[in-house]
Amino acid sequence: MTTAVKAAPTALLRFATAGSVDDGKSTLVGRLLHDSKSVLADQMEAVERASAGRGQEGPDLALLTDGLRAEREQGITIDVAYRYFATPRRRFILADTPGHVQYTRNMVTGASTAELTVILVDARNGVVEQTRRHAAIAALLRVPHVVLAVNKMDLVGYRESVFAAIAAEFTAYALELGVPEVTAIPISALAGDNVVEPSATMDWYAGPTVLEHLETVPAGHDPRPCPARLPVQYVIRPQSAEHPDYRGYAGQIAAGTFRVGEAVTVLPCGRATRIAGIDLLGEPVEAARAPLSVTLLLEDDLDVSRGDLIVPSGDAPATTRDIEATVCHVADAPLTVGHRVLLKHGTRTVKAIVTAIPSRLTLDDLSLHPHPGQLAANDIGRVQIRTAEPLPLDSYADSRRTGAFILIDAEDGTTLTAAMAGESFAPAAFADAAPGHGHRHV
Template sequence: MAASDTETTETITTNMDLLRFATAGSVDDGKSTLIGRLLLDSKSIFEDQMEAVEATSQSKGYDYTDLALLTDGLRSEREQGITIDVAYRYFATPNRKFIIADTPGHVQYTRNMVTGASTADLGLVLVDARQGLTEQSRRHAVILSLLRVPHLVLAVNKMDLVDYSQEVYEKIHAEFTQFATKLNIPDLEVIPISALAGDNVVNRSENMGWYSGPTLMHHLEHVHVASDRDLIDARFPVQYVVRPKSDEHHDYRGYGGQVAGGVLKPGDEVVVLPSGMTSKIAGIDLFDQEVTEAFPPMSVTVRLEDDVDVSRGDMIARVKNAPQPSQDIDAMVCWMTTAPLKPRQKLAIKHTTRNARALVKDIQYRLDVNSLHRDQETKELGVNEIGRVTLRTTVPLLCDPYSKNRTTGSFILIDEATGITVGAGMINNAG
């Protein structure tokens, strides 16, 4: 029974779009309370989950129901009352589904925040209105900007505790806007809220008549993310060669992959990298249908007109618009393991669908994520530190600057002995 010959149903989520956002902050900022509020007010918390949280709050002798218990998933976290890992949450409103990457805020968890931000369309930074901008909130903004998260929301929380003062909000707004000029933040929204009382989270606050901007939920629902993708520079990393080896599809040879950039169409003249062979797209298949075009993030199978040699790790691009294969990589690296990263170290590297080995040629500087100071004296990166690193790879990588394409501009570093992911890289330049 194939889908194409059966009647199918158009249903609730079919036309919904998707927003992935990352939250950063600590329990003190009211982050868990805010997430609990979003889930609760969008009716995404179920009765049994709420009952479990109420029961636990009572047995611990709390005066109120601790919404943070909804999100702290692991026993050790519940015991310590802290979040130690990235947790993913889901909720939906009629037009949009949301995936929250909920990350801990303290400096020792920078790697978790980097992880959560890597897939995010939007970053949500919380500050406590009473305290104003802190080192921590600046660091969060720096990381979101490094990871090129295109939209940023600064939620000024606990407005109820500063008498909903416009002055307090304006001061934080001005201070942050000033700081943000040093960063790469294309879209910023500063929203005064109270997660506990519910002001401007889902419902417009009656206590802040002076604020005319959107509520947090309204902004999340309407922020335009479709144009954040690169629809110009065609990039198709080949993932898997589809060869049926059956009588019915004897001559079929297709290249499975997920479009990383641009729009691919049948008839397009393409180049296969790194070999440099050229051909034309004969057809693009999505399961048993042929499609007229493919764009990010579609997973499709591309067929070429000529019988050129293509395998996993290769990239299909346009003849006049292709990445330059390079073995010399200049990148910002977030280091994620206790033993420091040092020059001369050898690591495994995974970039798109390509695996190679990399030699650390140089650590140019360590970036202080609080002050943006570049420390050129320290020639190593410790856990949770970010720095500019030069690598030499065993085979050419087919990459773009991370600022142009988050898929073809990113890589992970793997310790060859333990097999653990130890670093995340964002490419500045190749060549």
């Protein structure tokens, strides 16, 4: 039996881009890919042909990520575009997210697994409402690192004073939200200044380029690791003569490490047992950690099914039917009190009802609008929910996987909100809201 803990590669950074329409996100991503030699020859030829067809003299690097026909025609990003590239120092998974207010929901999708978010600002416009919204979402999603890329510095004469004023305003706002770290970089994505190579025209800036920062920022480190969690996805019963009694519980480890012989509890039923074996890619191992997909074998025959959560017996989260959470509402239809929904947590989906909407966040001054009655598209607020069945929830501050859930329209399956649960989760503006009696609160 293998004794080493199977670990995922650590030299990988997941990051997302965000910003308002026409701030230059897709151009930045295209420049990053092009100047880091991460674009294949046939891809570049296709971009050159498409650019020539639009009457442009040179290649439009934004077309490297804007792949949908509607995106090319309108000149905006609609869908989240994922790109995979590598440098000698690190591998990257990049999510280029839309800037249009209508598609803010896609920014939530792209940033939900990111370790870093690059928020672009047009140097001519400074910090705008969508900038504040993206900063708030980054704070809500607990993205550890935020980069402020002040773009189009060539259009303001590369003036240091313009950059300094924007960086100071954004940093103050982000710190008030609870963003732990902001790195501000002046760039021109079109000209390539400070994207991959240092700018020759901004000698007053001595910090890293965008790529240099992406290559050196700490990645894959969770300062508050959550105890082990395995949402059960499948129950495996091969029914073979070779393994007539095989019963395994398969899924992707959401957090922590499981070891053979460890005492575990199955939630929400609360039954305890021990791990008899761990199979990884068909081979037995002594231990495995997140984010590996494994099959756990248990010593006792328990009633375990899809949607259950296997956890260490000494670190089991509390189960509850009354939840209070911070949410970003992403649907066009409003979320209202009394709304009957489906709540999806990990691999488990249960019926639920929205019992109250205590507050909505005002992005301009981070004040709370009490009891708004509903949340409209792109609103950030707090909701109270009662579920038909108990759920084991971690604090989102402790685990971005098992502290998150979504609300789904029970009639048509539309995703309504992305939600973050937990006791200590806090942009500063939410700290003053009194928790409801009997609720886990954010």
